[in-house]
Amino acid sequence: MNKLSELGNQKYQQLDRLLTQSGCTEIYAFVELLDALGFRVVISEK
Secondary structure, eight states: OHHHHHHHHHHHHHHHHHHHHHTTHHHHHHHHHHHHTTOOOOOOOO
């Protein structure tokens, strides 16, 4: 469990750095593009 938490924390920090640097604009643009194409982003449990 500790290893999973460590990996999750590393990935969270990577994502946080990426979004902080870009101001989240890439994510919003990607979601808007998907919406225009008739798709949506869905997150589900593995």
